[in-house]
Amino acid sequence: MEKGAAPGAAGVDAPGAGGAVRGIAYEEPLVFEHGSRGRCGVSLPEVGPVPAGDEIPASLRREAVDGLPELSELETVRHFTRLSAWNHGIDTGFYPLGSCTMKYNPKSSEALARLPGFANLHPLAAPELSQGVLELMHGLERALTEIAGMDATTLTPAAGAQGELCGLMVIRAWHQAHGNPRKKVLIPDTAHGTNPASAALNGYTCVQLASGPDGRLHPETVAEAMDEDVAAIMITNPNTLGIFESHIAEIAAIVHAKGGLVYGDGANMNALLGTARPGDMGFDVIQYNLHKTFATPHGGGGPGSGPVAVKAALAPFLPLPVVVKEGEDYRLVTDPKERPQTIGKLREFWGNVGMFVRAWAIIREYGPEGLTATSQLAVLNANYVRAALQGTYNLPYETDSLHEVVFDDKAQKATGVTTMDVAKRLIDHGFHPPTIYFPLVVHGALMIEPTETESKEELDGFVSAMKAIAEEAVRDPEAVKASPQKPVRARLDETRAARKPVLRWVPGMKVE
Amino acid sequence: MRYHPHTPDDVRAMLDVVGVKSVPELFRSIPAALQLARPLDVPPALDEIALFAELQRLAARNQVAHPPFVGAGCYPHHVPPVVDQLLLRGEFFTAYTPYQPEISQGTLTALFEWQTFVCLLTGMDVSNGSLYDGASATAEAALMATRVTGRKKIVVSAALHPEYRKVLDTYLRSTHDEVVTVPFGADGRTDLEALAAAVKDAAAVLIGWPNFLGVVDALPEAAALAKAAGALTIAVTAEAVALGLLQAPGALGADVAVGSFQSFGNPMAFGGPAPGFFAIREPYLRQMPGRVCGATVDKHGRRGFVLTLSTREQHIRREKATSNVCTNAGLCALAATIHLTLLGKKGLADLARLNHARLLQLREALGRQGVRPAFGGPVFNEQAFDVGDAEAVVTRLARKGIAAGAPLARWYPDHPQARRALLCVATELHSPELIDLFAKAVKP
Numbered sequence: 033m034e035k036g037a038a039p040g041a042a043g044v045d046a047p048g049a050g051g052a053v054r055g056i057a058y059e060e061p062l063v064f065e066h067g068s069r070g071r072c073g074v075s076l077p078e079v080g081p082v083p084a085g086d087e088i089p090a091s092l093r094r095e096a097v098d099g100l101p102e103l104s105e106l107e108t109v110r111h112f113t114r115l116s117a118w119n120h121g122i123d124t125g126f127y128p129l130g131s132c133t134m135k136y137n138p139k140s141s142e143a144l145a146r147l148p149g150f151a152n153l154h155p156l157a158a159p160e161l162s163q164g165v166l167e168l169m170h171g172l173e174r175a176l177t178e179i180a181g182m183d184a185t186t187l188t189p190a191a192g193a194q195g196e197l198c199g200l201m202v203i204r205a206w207h208q209a210h211g212n213p214r215k216k217v218l219i220p221d222t223a224h225g226t227n228p229a230s231a232a233l234n235g236y237t238c239v240q241l242a243s244g245p246d247g248r249l250h251p252e253t254v255a256e257a258m259d260e261d262v263a264a265i266m267i268t269n270p271n272t273l274g275i276f277e278s279h280i281a282e283i284a285a286i287v288h289a290k291g292g293l294v295y296g297d298g299a300n301m302n303a304l305l306g307t308a309r310p311g312d313m314g315f316d317v318i319q320y321n322l323h324k325t326f327a328t329p330h331g332g333g334g335p336g337s338g339p340v341a342v343k344a345a346l347a348p349f350l351p352l353p354v355v356v357k358e359g360e361d362y363r364l365v366t367d368p369k370e371r372p373q374t375i376g377k378l379r380e381f382w383g384n385v386g387m388f389v390r391a392w393a394i395i396r397e398y399g400p401e402g403l404t405a406t407s408q409l410a411v412l413n414a415n416y417v418r419a420a421l422q423g424t425y426n427l428p429y430e431t432d433s434l435h436e437v438v439f440d441d442k443a444q445k446a447t448g449v450t451t452m453d454v455a456k457r458l459i460d461h462g463f464h465p466p467t468i469y470f471p472l473v474v475h476g477a478l479m480i481e482p483t484e485t486e487s488k489e490e491l492d493g494f495v496s497a498m499k500a501i502a503e504e505a506v507r508d509p510e511a512v513k514a515s516p517q518k519p520v521r522a523r524l525d526e527t528r529a530a531r532k533p534v535l536r537w538v539p540g541m542k543v544e
Numbered sequence: 545m546r547y548h549p550h551t552p553d554d555v556r557a558m559l560d561v562v563g564v565k566s567v568p569e570l571f572r573s574i575p576a577a578l579q580l581a582r583p584l585d586v587p588p589a590l591d592e593i594a595l596f597a598e599l600q601r602l603a604a605r606n607q608v609a610h611p612p613f614v615g616a617g618c619y620p621h622h623v624p625p626v627v628d629q630l631l632l633r634g635e636f637f638t639a640y641t642p643y644q645p646e647i648s649q650g651t652l653t654a655l656f657e658w659q660t661f662v663c664l665l666t667g668m669d670v671s672n673g674s675l676y677d678g679a680s681a682t683a684e685a686a687l688m689a690t691r692v693t694g695r696k697k698i699v700v701s702a703a704l705h706p707e708y709r710k711v712l713d714t715y716l717r718s719t720h721d722e723v724v725t726v727p728f729g730a731d732g733r734t735d736l737e738a739l740a741a742a743v744k745d746a747a748a749v750l751i752g753w754p755n756f757l758g759v760v761d762a763l764p765e766a767a768a769l770a771k772a773a774g775a776l777t778i779a780v781t782a783e784a785v786a787l788g789l790l791q792a793p794g795a796l797g798a799d800v801a802v803g804s805f806q807s808f809g810n811p812m813a814f815g816g817p818a819p820g821f822f823a824i825r826e827p828y829l830r831q832m833p834g835r836v837c838g839a840t841v842d843k844h845g846r847r848g849f850v851l852t853l854s855t856r857e858q859h860i861r862r863e864k865a866t867s868n869v870c871t872n873a874g875l876c877a878l879a880a881t882i883h884l885t886l887l888g889k890k891g892l893a894d895l896a897r898l899n900h901a902r903l904l905q906l907r908e909a910l911g912r913q914g915v916r917p918a919f920g921g922p923v924f925n926e927q928a929f930d931v932g933d934a935e936a937v938v939t940r941l942a943r944k945g946i947a948a949g950a951p952l953a954r955w956y957p958d959h960p961q962a963r964r965a966l967l968c969v970a971t972e973l974h975s976p977e978l979i980d981l982f983a984k985a986v987k988p
Contacts, residue, residue, distance in 0.1 A: 094791050
């Protein structure tokens, strides 16, 4: 079978364009359905003689937690190893999940984050015991400030969405200090759902702005909505269509003229590293996602890390702590008396420090040229996929793409094959599907972000698969709709999951 | 650059397909005035060997030769190598949120197991798939309580973790909810009379289990007062190993249990990342924040798992969502799930008993030096000791490379007992010999 041909046509064991065939996969029960009474997978010291003075009342104690599993170490290892084989990760294959920047996660970073000096350090260890990590945090703050073209950075937000919350709290506090927190936040229709949710959590009303026919936000739209009740506009640049908001400077001027601030969602910073800086475009605040731009692992859904960089006027409002260098020594500022205008604390202790180590490692390995090359190759890869698939899939916006490109299923409409079907068929070829049905402005969106770490051959395989699916949709739409065939599970009944929620194991649990 | 696979020939061939002459031309949609005309001012590139030398230099400037005697929300525990080796399977750690369930059954199954572990340990009906940390989970719980009850007052014990209380204040400031703090008594337990006076019209009562002072607090009594006033009881646990010895909060009247499972499988890492947990009684399900995994079947009738109830969430509901949370602490939750599987029923009970015994040994060893507990209430593996000038002890022991404890004066400068107290922890990492050495160093 030729590379790129439809896997279903010659049976499910034929390789897809990504080389996917079936391997041995095991059925595996839950850990709670495993093992045998009295088994245990840990080795602990004997308790030994216990001094008197155990005064916890019996009514507040329990002997053991009923229902916990009883597995040996090997049973545990095998269980999770088998589960892992049911997953697709970047290490398995191409993962063009748009707006998530699924780039390779360096093994070096993992080894470095596990150095005992980082992994075994307590957050309340005295400054004289923790100078190394403080130096690292200080260096990372400065680098992120420079990359964003801002004046100060806080590392503390735990993820991008908490960074958004943080940035809006800083904006609110700045307005408050000027006498009026204001009421509204302007958000384009291409924005991530976290933007309006973060604004609402901050007590702001959201005003949605329509993007233009070219996929861009236009100054006149902003001017019309802008008034002195607007605290800020939230803009992702490039936006979720992968399109640069080229009117950004003019938009920022309109917002600033009425006393508003410009918030940047840095989800798509991978397009700009070393090429353009949000601070130079008129943004006042931007949050990073270290797990996107700086290759810290996505981990099946976190941990993220969402540092926020701001212009000097907003720096006094940043959350605590901040790292300061005094002479040759580093120190965390944690006392609001030193920063009376701070919005306070957003998470316990100092931030997802383990992610700081990984992000710092890749920034150090890349250096200035490597960071710039990263955005250049990310943009090249996206444009290559765009050029190769244009004509096969409909491109709703012809405007130039940066790091990602959005197609839709319009060209497949007559076949009855939808974006969901294309996505599921890609799985049979050995690829993770793109982000689908987002952004909401594109009906049936297929949002492809290849990232810079993928080779031309890998992209060629993906393009072949996408083309093969488009052909198959015409020839045998039912085969596309019946996909995926290769994973351990076929399409899952999501309606049933929501209608009859089963959210934990209970003894005798049956889901049929 | 080892992470960039493009050869010059590749780049040329790709540019040809795109139909542009050069890489910079790909950026023509960025106005020239907005492009950076110079290299970034960040340190120069390092090869892998130099990179390791540099980060090893930094790591060596952190002193971790001894397990710290400080917990205070981040606990030194042994992480079996099994946990890390399994976490490092790229299929787990290089996957993202399981939006495509057919190729994410590994993550989803483990998430379902995590939710079950959280429910079993807390005595709750439902758990979400994790939140950022214990502090933001606490704030999210308070916000949920305001939605559930339609009230705006949150009553918080002063013995709840001060870091959690600070985060709560930050989160609630924009929503104009009111936070009322009730003091703790000489035994380190929440003052129930003050609580009774404050609880009227409250959305929730927040209390530590155990609390920040290490004390096993008056959770059943507080829950009864809250219930009578129509408020939810939110039990907050930072040291989750305690749940292996203490009764489940759900069995003592709590409606919501939140906190951190850092103690299971997650290194301290200077305070993060760690998995926040969030568990509730079933009636609050539609108001719960965060991702949740549910069981279903595939089209051949085989059991499988999916993310579900997403109509609560930001990507569907946008500004009307129950929270803005998206990425949470998936990998940290997986670490906890693996460690809890290894521990199992017997291992968790043994670990919890061992931690409690170590604390009693620490108390006895300090007692021999004439150092007494600062509060009279029962404790699990953490206790505040009356050392006088606690900051001086911390500074003196830091010179020996030991993180001695948390001086409570940092958070309670005016409290007569707390301001003289050093909060110390003892876990399975603190051998009896180490405990003796420490006690003698505290009071030489």
